[in-house]
Amino acid sequence: MVWINAIVQGVLLGGLYALFAAGLSLMFGVMRFINIAHGDFIVTAAYLMVALVTGLAVHPAVAVVLVLIALTTAGYVNQRILLNRVLGKDILPPILVTFGMSIIIQNALLEIFSADSQRLPAGWLETGSIVLSDAVAIGWLPLLMFAAAVAVIGGLQLVFYKTPLGRMLRATSDDPEIVPLMGGNNAHIFAIATALASLVVGVAGIFLAMKTNFDPSAGPARLLFAFEAVIIGGLGSLWGTLVGGIVLGVAQTLGAQIDAGVQILAGHLVFLALLVVRPRGLFPKM
């Protein structure tokens, strides 16, 4: 039963990893953009949430809305005035620029919030659970995270395949050179993609703040989990990213069942093993 419990907890943890990864997957899918600062954006959203709720005593529901609006807007503006300038055939400039942003963000957070680790108290959400048997209990927070991941990925899927905006995003992903000849403005379309990705980053950051302790240097580890989830799932597939997150989550909780020290390592090992067997991931689209 402990193993079943580990798998259940792993699946739910996978929801959080999918939330970490969805934004990364989206930006890569639309514009082949690799955002090294992705994890730091998530941590920034987490800090923003904590600052609003514990610092300024804003109601949590209001804080959630504010964080999401702030992240979405910042994503659009950042893409429009900075990242679009480095976007091109060469994938190296975006990596260098976002690597620089990653360092700047970590140091700015350190300066403002100190190195002390933080956490957003989530009250009954943190401790409450549904008891299925004496060995298996599902916590409200992990369940909510998983539901949020499914909702976010389902929502993105809907936007991509059922709306004019999604049609334009997919067309831009196919052939950005031709899109302007069809009346599309690439700079705007790319900024919309980043705004959507940043909205998801905001959701991920809010859950990160409730789920674990975090500090200014927590970003790169989130980026690594996000990368692994995207690669396991297969580039360009959003549902694949959810599966990738689940695979990673289950590997980690099973690893932790063997030995607490093996938890993170187990995730990486499964990632490497999958790369050997399926180098393009489980459900590659590109």
Add this chain to the structure above:
Amino acid sequence: MTRLLETQGLTAFYGDFQALFGIDVSVDEGECVALIGSNGAGKSTFLRAITGMIPARGQDVMFAGQHIAGWAADRIHKAGMAMVPEGRRLFPSLSVEENLLIGAAGKRPGPWSLDAVYELFPDLVAKRHNPGTALSGGQQQMVAIGRALMSNPQLLLCDEISLGLAPKVIKDIYTAVPKIRAGGTAILVVEQDVGQALAVADRVYCFMEGRVTLTGTPATLTRAQIAAAYFGTTEEAH
């Protein structure tokens, strides 16, 4: 007739390489004009320059009464110029219908709609939900033309639409031209097939090495004149 497009002394460069040396081309409203010339003569470069795909800032390009030189491609598109790019360039992950709908993203009003395009190319109806690239070459070309028409352009640019297609398919596609003109759209075709160009166009420009070497109506041009302008051959060559 009113001038729709007019370029004067248009030049274009790829880095240090000059591809166009002062091109004067005009298209009237509702007119069909053909650009002929061999590979590398500058025909496609001319289309790229007027659509904003390569910079034309500070040059003299008038379209529908506006100076469009230096405008971004999407703005020129919204002003009423639509392109059927060389090699069709359909969006592979979009269905036929989605490809057509992308063309309408600029929301220009006019006679062209999904229904009108399906009436023009009935072959596409059964394939509307197939991926755009799962069609035959001729059908893909129909989608590319339909996608451009969906923006209700005043000027339709067709870059080598007969390239790589069987003669019968080319004929099918060119039967659409009179129907497109009936809606009031002017057409500028780039063709390597001189016979096809002369058959369809009101006026012809022949390009060679980045310059216009000959212009006139199909009725007034002789084969010898065209051959000379096309290949740069001199009188003694025939």
